[in-house]
Amino acid sequence: DVKVTQSSRYLVKRTGEKVFLECVQDMDHENMFWYRQDPGLGLRLIYFSYDVKMKEKGDIPEGYSVSREKKERFSLILESASTNQTSMYLCASSPWGAGDTGELFFGEGSRLTVL
């Protein structure tokens, strides 16, 4: 089974702190994604990556950056956390190729609270 692991299930940080959210997948998937989920707003795409060292902005990249130094790891960085970044963050991965359905495999989520 594909496993997408997010390093922290729950984090509490203070305004202005630098926050790292780590995600690792074990199925050699090319594509990796970071979403945030908020009540009534559904899933919103922050950043995604199609390959090592590549990144693409999603719908709401402001206030975030990402790093993909290895194929299996995709990190989301909040340079200076703010209270409006309190949210559930979901990492996902998917394979790339003919015959693939485009299905996303999700991690369990990281719930971040910024005080």
Next chain:
Amino acid sequence: GEDVEQSLFLSVREGDSSVINCTYTDSSSTYLYWYKQEPGAGLQLLTYIFSNMDMKQDQRLTVLLNKKDKHLSLRIADTQTGDSAIYFCAEDSGNTPLVFGKGTRLSVIA
């Protein structure tokens, strides 16, 4: 751009059928998906349908696709309390990441 719409809430009695509806805008979508999110967890793929199909059945789940109206539905027969979750519709046009709806929260009343 692409957009996926679904109602936010649905409440049904245990044993009844649930029908969750979704509309999408991208007529070139190749796959359409239903994901389930249980409380405190990530999303899991429930089922998907290829765009050249009208219907797909998998045990208690039936997916209906009306390409003309760009309408997708998920029917859960004999709904159980364990089906209480948020259900997300998503479309894949092949060129961009999946576009998700806002999710429908299904509440099952015993």
